Amino acid sequence: MKNLGLVWVLLACAVVVLAAGVPYWRLSYDELNRGHFAVLPGALLLGFLTLVLVLTEVAAVKQIAVTMLLAVPVIVCVSVIKDTAADPTSHNLWPFELVLAALSGAVIVLPAATLGVAGRWAMART
DSSP, rough: GGGHHHHHHHHHHHHHHHHHHHHHHHOOHHHHOOOGGGGGGHHHHHHHHHHHHHHHTSSSSHHHHHHHHHHHHHHHHHHHHHHHHEEEEEEEHHHHHHHHHHHHHHHHHHHHHHHHHHHHHHHHHH
């Protein structure tokens, strides 16, 4: 299982990108400014898969965290590319969007990874 750890982590990241990305990409830029409730299931999936990957020890915690942290910026990157293809002026502050996406992903991934490490520690003590 350890040999396939990176494959499992990349697969989980791809699942999150698609699960959160498809609803995100379907919304117009104006609709996204009103709220991100369409991507809530994808955000919950991001936290859940991060927790499961850490608990099952498929790879190193750092590798899992870094890979899962990339999911949200990838979703925003695809959105920026899609929207600027239609209107080049729609994302004139895209670097800030990527920073905010990375921070949004960190708010979900880092606590989930910490809970996973704590859970592994608690299981090892019993």
